[in-house]
Amino acid sequence: MFIDHIRILAKAGDGGDGAVSWRREKFVPRGGPDGGDGGNGGKVILVVDNSVDTLRQYHYDPKLIAEDGKPGGKHKKTGKGGKNKIGKVPPGTVVYRTNAATVNEAVEYERSDEGIDLDPIADLVEEGDTIVLCENGVGGEGNFKFRTATNQTPMEFTLGTPGEQGVFYLELRRIADAGLVGFPNAGKSTLLGKLSHAKPKVGSYPFTTLQPMIGVVEFGGFRRCTVADIPGLIEGAHENRGLGHEFLRHITRCRVLLFVLDMAGSEGRDPISDLEILRKEIKEYDEDLAKFPWKVIANKMDLEGAAENLETFKSRFPKVEVIAISADKGDGLDDLKMMLDSEVSQRAKK
Structure with a gap:
């Protein structure tokens, strides 16, 4: 427990x-x-x-x-x-x-x-x-x-x-360099399992992750960082709906927030709307937290419709850094690791 x-x-x-x-x-x-x-x-x-x-x-x-x-x-x-x-x-x-x-x-x-x-x-x-x-x-x-x-x-x-x-x-409040933020079934647990040796529970139903999981990502040259898979967020989490504060308290120590989005919209979701809701929930919970550095991980790029949705997403958020991956297939993980290595190293010097 x-x-x-x-x-x-x-x-x-x-x-x-x-x-x-x-x-x-x-x-x-x-x-x-x-x-x-x-x-x-x-x-x-x-x-x-x-x-x-x-x-x-x-x-x-x-x-x-x-x-x-x-x-x-x-x-x-x-x-x-x-x-x-x-x-x-x-x-x-x-x-x-x-x-x-x-x-x-x-x-x-x-x-x-x-x-x-x-x-x-x-x-x-x-x-x-x-x-x-x-x-x-x-x-x-x-x-x-x-x-x-x-x-x-x-x-x-x-x-x-x-x-x-x-x-x-x-x-x-779990301590990690980077926090994976996203709605249930966005693929956070699968991603953490592929990036590290952590073994989070993975399933095709909401709230598979019921507690924060920490994984260690190795970069080589004795460099590493810790990544937290936080329980999935739902709209209204800042009011303690769903897992609410069970999720939000654990990202307050992260150096960078990684918003994991189902870019294929495989469960009828809209990636643009999902990001707007996630950002709003974090700001409503803690305005200082909303000022943390953040990136977007466009997951499930191997599924139909993901490429088209990504183009639309980039048009809507042209200044947002997006890393396109397929956690399930392992595509794009090298680019993600390079970004993490650079980001965490920069933040650690400040």
Whole structure:
């Protein structure tokens, strides 16, 4: 099961209480106070791990709870500190703080018209990137700390402070150099399979791809790029129709967008209309995303009517770079790889 967004409850450990204790040893009358301090609680930390590729683990247990610190002891012993709770997340995880007190409250907010506030606090991209979600509570002071020249038998001590807690929203945005954008059955999965060693599911029905797939394209000379096959878009996706945001969130990190069109119109589609709808949906979702560099991949050029449709398409969009291919037959893939190599290399230098 692929999970790319989830709410979790995080709670740092409370600090242990300080102790009230008295030194009681043979030949040491009136030994005085010796109560130790409480231990600090553990922190809640998120860390990027490249071996993790989904947020699935938090679907089954949406909690990150750190250990509390132990109370102080006699003989001025400090209580044992609580262990940090470390949660692993995949590269590309965006972390938001919410205004909900519990995960259930966050869900109820989502179902209501009020919505829920999401405050972005971290974008975890590289292996080892970390963020402290909740700071630990601090241990209290034992009565040994309160001794003075005029107060030889202090009864004072302090309680440990509570650790921070909150509900956080984690959103995975897959990292790829190029993103394949298109309607269902445009041939994105077939294309990714031909360009790389990825093995996406391919079928002749809509929404064959139900999760982003990443393929590595080799160019030679130790150069390579990553290409993402994103779940197919439908009109109204910016309003979360169809797979909606399940699709759109994953293209926000791409250096270049590749609009894959069925140039043959094999399912009664119009390539010109398809591009206009795709561009509109992206702009409605995020205007900055609409400014990303983009190209058009005219797919299914081996089918009847594709050549005529391509001429009409180029007349309508004379300034748009179009790469004509047949993903099924493998035609035009060398030209596509050359374009990808050049485009990704240029973007990487900026």
